[in-house]
Each structure stands twice: as structure tokens, then as C-alpha cells.
Amino acid sequence: MANDALALSEIDAFYGDSHVLHDVSLRLGDGRLLGLLGRNGAGKSSSMHVAVGLLPPRRGAVTVYGRQVTGRAPEAIAALGVALVPQGRRVFKSLTVRENLAVAGRRPRGGLPMLWTLETVATLFPRLRERGKQIAGSLSGGEQQMLAIGRALMSNPRVLLMDEPSEGLAPQIVAEVMSTIRRLKAEGLSIVLVEQNAKLVADVADDIVILNSGRVVVEGSAADLRRRGIDLRQHLGIY
């Protein structure tokens, strides 16, 4: 649908010979937060890689605000306002914190005001300001996560994909990251939150999709799933 911020339709994708996504369809509504759940290896990160152009699908279509981007280069998809906070953070380790942010800087599309700059990102994450000249590889895990989020915001995206932002972080840092996500959502950003932890997602998601072995096994609005009495944990193998 044209008012979807991001849609994957009937995607089949492979890593080499390994068939990682089977007929996967996901829709992220404008201004909504989609929680994407599943066990390790369920295809969550692969779906994100398809969305940003790192993994061209063998079949199916990817659209950003109704525009076909299937098979386009990652830098072209980034220019349409899609940003990724990747699994494992993947900050540019030999660059300083400031450089990590600066290289991702981009004006928003359609002459909108610059919401995110070095200044506003540093206000959101004061620790990044303190560490501005430090080499990113020397930051703690939590600081690298903030940097990865800040870097994604610097491109002034319309669609933010967050791949397991809580992974490997201490509980109080996870809480900090989750409150940032709530705030970004309140500002109107369309967000996909990939998680293994169902509880984190259940609190903030408007819609939920669960993947298992590269297939969509559950989908619906969070309220709908609650009404139907579906226990998310059951599908994640946590009893």
C-alpha cells in the first residue's frame, strides 16, 4: 500500500545456497512501530538486509513509501530515507565518534528542516559529545549502541530499522535505549524493532510479526494479538 513506509512483499532470499527467507511479507505503516520477533536464525536480520539493499532478494518486491527499490544499491535506498542500526552495531571502529556521525550526515528529503545534526544527536546522547574525539572502537558496548543509533539518525531518516539494539547491553542501558525508541516514535518516525526479547517489543510495538525458519508465522496488531490470546513467548521457544 502506498501509505506504508516500508513493505517487503513475498520475498525469497538466499545467502549462497542457503534459502533464508521464504515468501516473507512485512508492512510498516507510516509513523508506526513494527516489532519483528523470532529466534536466532529466524530471518530477522536477513529481512533487514533485504530492506536496505545489502541482500538483493531472488523474488518479491521492496517498496519505500510506495516506491519500488527492489535490487537497488544500499546508498540509493539510504537516500530515500531508510536508516539501519545494524546487529552488532558495526560502528566505524577506526573513526572518531564525531567522524562516525559526520560521515552519515544528510539533509532530509523534500526540503524538510534538519531535525538531526551533530548538535541534536549530542543533546540526545550527551555521552557522545564527551567522547567526540575518541576512536569509536574504544567505546563501551552501550556507547557504541548510542553511536550506531546516532549515526542512523544523522541521515534524517523517515524509516528507522533497529536490529537487536538491546543485544549484549546492561539492563539500565537497555532501558535507556528503549526510552529513546519511544521518543523517536513519538516524533513520528516509522520504526522496525527487531528483537529476540518479546517483552521489550510488546510494550512499544503497534504491530508484530514473528518469523520462524525464514517464514512469517504470526502477524497482526499488538492489540489484536492480545485479544486473540496469542502468547508471543510460545513462538520464541521461551517457556
Added chain:
Amino acid sequence: MDMSLTLVLAVNSLTLGGLLFLLSAGFSLIFGLMKIPNLTHGSFFMLGGYVAASLIGWGVDFWSAALLSGLLVAAFGGIVERLILRRLAGAELAQVLVTLGLSFMVADVCLTVWTGDPIRIDTPSALRGATSVLGVAFPAYRLAISVIAVLFAAALWALLDQTRLGAMIRAGVDDPAMARVVGIRVSRLFTLVFCLGAWLAGFAGVIGGPILSVYPGLDQEMLPLALVVVILGGSGSLLGSLVGSFIVGFLYNFGQALFPELAYVVLFLPMLVVLVLRPQGLFGRQAG
């Protein structure tokens, strides 16, 4: 060895060091950033000299010829990178063979166009004669080459380390896939780096002309020197290239004067030692 000979050798070493820096900085950037062992780099040097000699013959002044010849070599380098090396990304053996083959082809074409006779490029008139430093007379042009090399080293450092463009290039080296996701056009930047390296080599070939002349085989004489510099200094490190260039400049000149039969041993032995004991080079980053 008497004092004046030592002084002459020292000045010659500084000059060769300067030329080697311009040559090897490009080689080091291309190898360090793009992982391409570019064996056509010596050809870029020779081609730069030949093209400039022709330009000067047509009445272009020395410095304009140096800039322009560098640009033509850079354009040639860009074509090689986009049309050939791009398709061989990650295949180092194929890159070695292709760039080596290309260097033979360039040598043949040069031989056809510029014949087998050495061509001398005249020293630019403003730098002919000697400059007096602390009462000792030095050939002005030779000193100018070392100064130019140091200025280029500073400019390259500023470009790579202090600008957003430089940070984008380094981001592309750190994690090319993620850099693209962030919106950086990595492929375009790498072409730019390759052209810059080719430009430096071509430019070096021109300003080396008044000292070395341009002749068939110059390419294959310069390439091993650049390799030694990069191995000594560490690939991808500008400081390493600068220091390595002057070390090789001194080893080469003093080696030839003191142990003429063993000049290559003096030159390559330190390279072997560094390779065995410190494979990342004196200033290179530890791999992995």
C-alpha cells in the same frame, strides 16, 4: 669517505626519498585502502614523464606539464580501475597478473611512441643552479623535490585525516557494506583514491625527469623501490611511506656508493627483516 661526497650522497638520498614518497604514497593508499597490489604503478610514473616530455616539447611550461600529465595518467588509472580492477575485486592474484600484464603493455606502447632513447626533461629555469644553506651550496632543484614531497605529505594527511571526505574513505575501508548503508558511495570514493594515487605517480615521474630522465625500463626500476618503501613503512600509512621513502633513498644512494656490488642486498635485506619480524611494517596497523 670525504665530507663533500657524503653531503652529495645525502642530498641525492633526500631527492630520491622525495620522489619515492610521491610514488609510494599512491601505491600505499591503493594497497592499504583498496587491497589492490597495483603493479602498473611504476608505469604511471614512467608514463607521466613521457607525456610531460612531449607536452614540454610542444611549448607547455614545466609545472603546467607536470600537473596536466598527472591528470592524464590519473584518467588512465581511473579507466583501468573502473573497467578492469573493479571486476576483480578481492581476487588478488588476478589483480597482480592483470596489473603486471598492463605494465608490459604500457612499456611496449611507450617504446613505440617515444622510442628507446632516454629523454631528458630540462630543470625548470627558476630552480637551476645552487642554493646556499649555512654556507654550503646545494642544487636547488634537488632540494625542491624533497620540499614538495613533504608538502604533499602534509596535504594528503590533512585530506585523509581532517576532512569529511577522508573520514568517508576510511569508513569505506573499515566496513564497506555498512558505509554504503549509511549512504556513502564507496565505489566512487575508491575510484577517486585510485586516480589520486595514479596522479601522484605521474606527477612524480615528471618532476623526477630532470634527474633521472625518462627511458624504457624506468617503470620496472621504480616499482620495486616503491614496494620496499611500502613494506618498510606499512601499507596505508602516510607517515610510514614518508619515513620509508627517505630510508630507501639513503640505503639506495649510500649502498651504491659504498658497496656497489651489494647495492640490492643493502636495499632488500631490511625489507626481508621487516617482513619476517614486523609484517605490518614500521608504521602499519596490526592486521585484524
